[in-house]
Amino acid sequence: MTGLLSGFILSLCVLVALGAMQARNLFTAVMLMGIFSLLVATEFLLLDAPDVALTEAAVGAGISTVLLLSALALTGEKEQSRPVHQGVATFVIVVTAILVVVATFEMPLLGDPSAPVQTHVAAEYIPMTRDLIDIPNIVTAVLASFRGYDTLGEVIVVLTAAIGVLFLIGPDAPDPRRGAAGSPRITEGLKHHQPLRIVGKAVIPFILLFALYVQFHGEYSPGGGFQAGALFAAAIILYGLLEGRPAAASIIPPRVLRMMAAIGALLYGGVGVVTLALGGNFLEYNVLASTQTTAQQIGIIVIEAGVGITVAGVLLAIYHAFAARGRA
Amino acid sequence: MNFILDYFNYWIFVVLLLIGFYAIITRDNLVKKLLGLSVFQAAVFLLFISAGKVDGGTAPIVLGGDWDAVFTNPLPQVLILTAIVVGISTLSLGLAIVVRIKEAYGSIDDVDAMARGGDLRPLIGRRPGVNGDTPSGNSSP
Numbered sequence: 001m002t003g004l005l006s007g008f009i010l011s012l013c014v015l016v017a018l019g020a021m022q023a024r025n026l027f028t029a030v031m032l033m034g035i036f037s038l039l040v041a042t043e044f045l046l047l048d049a050p051d052v053a054l055t056e057a058a059v060g061a062g063i064s065t066v067l068l069l070s071a072l073a074l075t076g077e078k079e080q081s082r083p084v085h086q087g088v089a090t091f092v093i094v095v096t097a098i099l100v101v102v103a104t105f106e107m108p109l110l111g112d113p114s115a116p117v118q119t120h121v122a123a124e125y126i127p128m129t130r131d132l133i134d135i136p137n138i139v140t141a142v143l144a145s146f147r148g149y150d151t152l153g154e155v156i157v158v159l160t161a162a163i164g165v166l167f168l169i170g171p172d173a174p175d176p177r178r179g180a181a182g183s184p185r186i187t188e189g190l191k192h193h194q195p196l197r198i199v200g201k202a203v204i205p206f207i208l209l210f211a212l213y214v215q216f217h218g219e220y221s222p223g224g225g226f227q228a229g230a231l232f233a234a235a236i237i238l239y240g241l242l243e244g245r246p247a248a249a250s251i252i253p254p255r256v257l258r259m260m261a262a263i264g265a266l267l268y269g270g271v272g273v274v275t276l277a278l279g280g281n282f283l284e285y286n287v288l289a290s291t292q293t294t295a296q297q298i299g300i301i302v303i304e305a306g307v308g309i310t311v312a313g314v315l316l317a318i319y320h321a322f323a324a325r326g327r328a
Numbered sequence: 329m330n331f332i333l334d335y336f337n338y339w340i341f342v343v344l345l346l347i348g349f350y351a352i353i354t355r356d357n358l359v360k361k362l363l364g365l366s367v368f369q370a371a372v373f374l375l376f377i378s379a380g381k382v383d384g385g386t387a388p389i390v391l392g393g394d395w396d397a398v399f400t401n402p403l404p405q406v407l408i409l410t411a412i413v414v415g416i417s418t419l420s421l422g423l424a425i426v427v428r429i430k431e432a433y434g435s436i437d438d439v440d441a442m443a444r445g446g447d448l449r450p451l452i453g454r455r456p457g458v459n460g461d462t463p464s465g466n467s468s469p
Contacts (some may be wrong), residue, residue, distance in 0.1 A: 003333045010374075017344055017367045021351040025347060026359050033363055040370050047377045048387045048400035055412045056373075064366070064416050071359065071423040075430045079357040080437055089354045093346055100345065104338035111383035118382060120444075122403040126388070126395070136390040138402040139409070144456030147406060154410040168424040176431050222389065226413045238418040318420045325427060 006046045013039045026077040030068040037061040050222035051139045054214070058230040062313055066237050070322035134293040135219040135300070143224065144300040144307075148283040151303070152268055155310050159265050162314040170321050171254065189244035200242045207235035215308045219297070225304040229311025237319050245323040254324075257317040264310025268303045275299075337378040344371035358426045358436045362419060369415050373408045380404035 013036060020032035044053035083118025108115035129141040143151055167173060190196050215228030240248030252260075272282040280287035285299025344367055351364025380401035388402040426436055433441040 003336075007333065007336050010336065014340060014343050014347070017347050017370075020363060021347055021355075021360070021367070026357070029360065029363055034365060036370070040374065043374065044377055047381050048385060049377050049380070049405045050389070051406075052373075052377060052385050052405050052409050052412070057410050059412050059416050060370075064419060067416070067420050067423060068359070068363075074427045075436045077358060079360055080440075082356060082377055082439070086354075089350060092353065093350050095343065096349065097346055100342045101339070104335060104342060107335075107338055107379075110337050110378060111336040111381045111384050111385075113377070113385075117379050117404070118401055122380075122401045125402055126399055130390075130395045138388040138390070138399065139405050142402050143377070143406045143409065150406075151410060157414050158417045161414075161421045164421045168421075170429050202345070218391075222387070224409075226409055230413065250399055254439040271415070314417065318417075322420075322427070 002046055006043060009039055009043050009046070010215065013043065023314045024079045024081055026072055026079055027069075029079075030072065033068070034061045034065040037064070044289060051137075051227070054222055054227045055230065058227060058234055063230060063319075064239065066241070067318065067322055070319070070325075074322070074325055133296040133300070135297060137219055137221065137223075139222075140224050140300065140304070141218050141296075144303050145285065145296055148299075148303065151307065152272070152283070155268055155307055156199060158314050159261055159310060162261055162317055165318050165321050170317075171324065171326050174327065189240065189242050189247070191243065197242050200238055204235050204239055207231060209237070211235060213305065216301075217309070218304055219300060219305050225307025225309075226311055229308040229313075230315060232308070232312040233315035233319070236316055240319070240323065245320065249324075252316065254317060254320045257313045257320065260309050260313030262310075262313075262316055264306045264308070264313060267306035267309065271299060271302050271306070285325060337374065341371050341375045341378070344368075344374065353358060356437045356439050358429065358438055358441075359423070361438075362422045362426070365422075366415070369411075374409065376404040376408050 016032050016036045016039060020029045020036060023029040023032065039057055041053045041056040041060065044050075044056055049158055108117075112118075125142050125146060126138055128146070129135070129138045133141045135141055169175075190200075211228045211231035214223035214231060215225060218224035218228065236248055236251060239251065271285075275284050275287050276282055278287040283299070283303075285296045286292055287295065288298050289295035343432065348364045348368030348371060349368070352361050352368065355361055355364065382398055382400050385398040385400040388399040388405065390397070416421065429441055430436045433444045435441045
């Protein structure tokens with residue numbers, strides 16, 4: 001039954017993706033991409049990956065749609081139609097298709113417990129989480145402790161991308177249209193749509209509460225810093241959409257957001273430096289407290305907080321950069 | 329029927345991958361290329377998460393201290409969870425570059441932009457008024 005449902009959702013994914021790529025109006029394409037993300041998130045849930053589903057729903061369907069729309073407001077939403085080099089493109093696609101389809105027959109069957117991916121290092125993580133860390137969410141344990149170096153790297157990548165965006169279109173970047181009146185849709189938000197405003201503002205406190213729950217309960221249920229940061233940013237962006245960007249900027253000024261982005265990464269790296277100073281290896285949480293599991297849990301909670309602060313700061317700083325472009 | 333269900337996720341992965349790939353190579357619109365890249369990326373996410381699935385398994389979260397239950401592989405989930413957030417960061421960096429190209433060349437179509445690209449000065453960070461010339465692209469006083 002789950003198999004059929006999953007097959008149905010995956011087929012919808014393909015149809016929606018085709019529609020998005022075919023649409024000549026980019027606004028339509030972006031909206032279809034939002035639906036596509038939500039479908040993919042549902043499929044992740046069916047594949048027993050609630051943490052990933054939560055992230056995809058918040059980031060893919062929520063924040064990236066807003067960022068794409070803000071970008072479209074600056075670039076225009078019509079795509080020119082022009083004859084393409086069908087022959088070459090089709091040849092490349094067909095060759096790639098044959099290669100990849102042949103390769104899929106070498107793959108282990110879906111759900112096979114003896115597949116290589118299940119039997120190597122992954123099999124060790126579950127008993128090790130029980131013995132060494134003792135938190136119920138194994139994904140969080142692997143993310144924040146066993147693969148803590150990876151995650152630190154990802155946080156730095158996210159921070160670097162935000163720095164790049166701010167250099168390109170941030171408040172200090174050159175802007176040929178600075179001082180122009182700008183689109184009232186973004187500056188003023190949806191103030192004249194009363195039902196949207198009232199319902200939206202009623203929902204925001206719950207999104208914020210849920211973000212905090214996901215942050216601080218991430219060791220026990222699906223969640224963690226990445227999801228919490230994205231949800232927090234989504235709540236503030238929703239407020240910005242309803243009341244206009246300046247209103248969102250008055251809650252947390254962009255200057256503070258840029259500091260948040262850096263402070264989160266610093267907090268994460270700082271834990272590593274503290275463990276070094278206490279005589280352990282970089283990010284070896286065991287030296288943080290006298291008992292193994294307590295020390296690991298302290299380490300995980302602190303670095304997850306760092307991740308959450310950075311992700312929220314980065315996503316909101318990027319949102320402000322796009323929404324304020326040409327309208328400052 | 330089982331044969332189809334066993335491989336269905338992989339085939340969908342292939343189809344999505346190719347849809348994204350086709351859009352990247354045939355569309356001239358830069359935003360559309362980025363959307364194609366997102367579809368391509370989602371296909372890879374789907375492959376990873378599908379690979380981690382275990383028959384009869386449950387989500388890798390321990391309920392009621394039952395550590396002996398069969399769990400889905402947590403490792404691909406960790407990798408993809410972080411990749412999604414990195415994905416949106418790179419998407420926004422790409423969009424920022426597209427916005428600057430639009431401002432400099434007045435188009436987000438790469439053929440158009442290249443046709444107007446004889447003069448590379450607009451891309452160099454030049455503040456209005458510093459060099460005395462007005463920026464090309466959308467002009468407003």
